[in-house]
Amino acid sequence: MSTAQNLSFVLEGIHKVKFEDRPVPEIQNPHDVIINVKFTGICGSDVHYWEHGAIGNFIVKDPMVLGHESAGIISKVGSAVKSLKVGDRVAMEPGISCRRCEPCKAGKYNLCENMQFAATPPYDGTLAKYYVLPEDFCYKLPENLTLQEGALMEPLSVAVHIVRQAGVTPGQSVVVFGAGPVGLLCCAVATAFGASKVIAVDIQQQRLDFAKEYATTSTFMPGKVSAIENAERLRSENGLSAGADVAIDASGAEPSVHTGIHVLRNGGTYVQGGMGRSEIQFPIMAACSKELNIKGSFRYGSGDYKLAVNLVASGKVDVKKLITGTVKFEEAEEAFTQVKAGKGIKTLIAGIDE
Incomplete structure (x- = not known):
C-alpha cells in the first residue's frame, strides 16, 4: 500500500470493500483544486451503503469510493484559482451542483437537478488520498481550527x-x-x-x-x-x-x-x-x-458551510467533543464496524501522508 499513488477505500457490494490504487485526479477545470485528504468522518449514509448497497433509488451498481465528510490540504491549484494556494487547509463540501438548473439559479443549489454528490452512486467519495473540487467548494480553515474539526464541518453544515x-x-x-x-x-x-x-x-x-x-x-x-x-x-x-x-x-x-x-x-x-x-x-x-x-431540510445550501466554520472558529460550537477516536486509513473497515455497532459519536479515518 505504501507505493500506491491514490489509495482509495472502495465499496464493491454489501459488506464487500477493498483498497484500490485509483488514478491520481487531474485538474480539468482551471477553477478546480486537488486536495490531499487528511481526515474523513463516517456518516450513517456511508454505513447504509456498506450494509445494504443502496439508499432508496440510489443503488451501488459499480465499485464506489466511500466517504464525504472530509478535510485536507491543497496540493495543486488550477490556473484560475484565486482564493486558495498549495498548503492551505480546507474543509471540503462534497456536492458539486451544476449551477445551471432552476434550483441552482434560484439559490437552492442543494436541490440541484444534476447534483454530483460524493459517495452517492454513481459518484466516488472522498476516502482516497486525493480528491478534486472546485475552489468555491473548499473552505479555508482558520489557524485555530484543526483538520479533524474541519472534517466535522459537513455534519455541522447539515x-x-x-x-x-x-x-x-x-x-x-x-x-x-x-x-x-x-x-x-x-x-x-x-x-x-x-x-x-x-x-x-x-x-x-x-x-x-x-x-x-x-x-x-x-x-x-x-x-x-x-x-x-x-x-x-x-x-x-x-x-x-x-x-x-x-x-x-x-x-x-x-x-x-x-x-x-x-x-x-x-x-x-x-x-x-x-x-x-x-x-x-x-x-x-x-x-x-x-x-x-x-x-x-436536505443537506446544506448557500452560506451554511461558511457559517459552520465561523461558529466553530468563534467558539460558539464545539465539535471536538463529538470525536470519539481516529483510525488509520488501512483500518477503515473497522471504523464502519464501530459506527454500525453504535460505538461513540463520530469516528474519523486518517488520511495517507504525502
Missing part, C-alpha cells in the same frame, strides 16, 4: 441548514429529536442562535447524558405511551405550557415525528431533517389545526 430552515431566533424553545451527531449539532447551533430552551429527545440514556453535558438545557426520554402523552409530559417537565416554538426531527423515527407535531405550540415550526421509512403515518389534524409551519 445542522446549520436545519436550524436555519427552522428560523430559530433568540429566546425560543427548541426540541430536537435524535441525539446522534446531527441532532447534537442541531442542539449546539440552536444554542448558538440564542434559543433559551434546547431539549434533546432520545431513547438511549447514554446519548441523553452526553447531550446534557454538550449543548442542551434539558433532555427527555419518551415512555412507552402515545405520542400525545409523551408530548404532554415533555411540555410539563420543561415549562412549555403552550408548547415549544420549534421541533426538529433528526431521527427519522415515526414516533418522534408524531411527538414533534404534538409538542409544538399553535403556529410553531416543525423541520424534518432525519430520514427514516419512505412513507409514514402523519398527525395531519394536529398539524392543520395548529397551523404549523412544516419544512423539509
Whole structure:
C-alpha cells in the first residue's frame, strides 16, 4: 500500500470493500483544486451503503469510493484559482451542483437537478488520498481550527441548514429529536442562535447524558405511551405550557415525528431533517389545526458551510467533543464496524501522508 499513488477505500457490494490504487485526479477545470485528504468522518449514509448497497433509488451498481465528510490540504491549484494556494487547509463540501438548473439559479443549489454528490452512486467519495473540487467548494480553515474539526464541518453544515430552515431566533424553545451527531449539532447551533430552551429527545440514556453535558438545557426520554402523552409530559417537565416554538426531527423515527407535531405550540415550526421509512403515518389534524409551519431540510445550501466554520472558529460550537477516536486509513473497515455497532459519536479515518 505504501507505493500506491491514490489509495482509495472502495465499496464493491454489501459488506464487500477493498483498497484500490485509483488514478491520481487531474485538474480539468482551471477553477478546480486537488486536495490531499487528511481526515474523513463516517456518516450513517456511508454505513447504509456498506450494509445494504443502496439508499432508496440510489443503488451501488459499480465499485464506489466511500466517504464525504472530509478535510485536507491543497496540493495543486488550477490556473484560475484565486482564493486558495498549495498548503492551505480546507474543509471540503462534497456536492458539486451544476449551477445551471432552476434550483441552482434560484439559490437552492442543494436541490440541484444534476447534483454530483460524493459517495452517492454513481459518484466516488472522498476516502482516497486525493480528491478534486472546485475552489468555491473548499473552505479555508482558520489557524485555530484543526483538520479533524474541519472534517466535522459537513455534519455541522447539515445542522446549520436545519436550524436555519427552522428560523430559530433568540429566546425560543427548541426540541430536537435524535441525539446522534446531527441532532447534537442541531442542539449546539440552536444554542448558538440564542434559543433559551434546547431539549434533546432520545431513547438511549447514554446519548441523553452526553447531550446534557454538550449543548442542551434539558433532555427527555419518551415512555412507552402515545405520542400525545409523551408530548404532554415533555411540555410539563420543561415549562412549555403552550408548547415549544420549534421541533426538529433528526431521527427519522415515526414516533418522534408524531411527538414533534404534538409538542409544538399553535403556529410553531416543525423541520424534518432525519430520514427514516419512505412513507409514514402523519398527525395531519394536529398539524392543520395548529397551523404549523412544516419544512423539509436536505443537506446544506448557500452560506451554511461558511457559517459552520465561523461558529466553530468563534467558539460558539464545539465539535471536538463529538470525536470519539481516529483510525488509520488501512483500518477503515473497522471504523464502519464501530459506527454500525453504535460505538461513540463520530469516528474519523486518517488520511495517507504525502
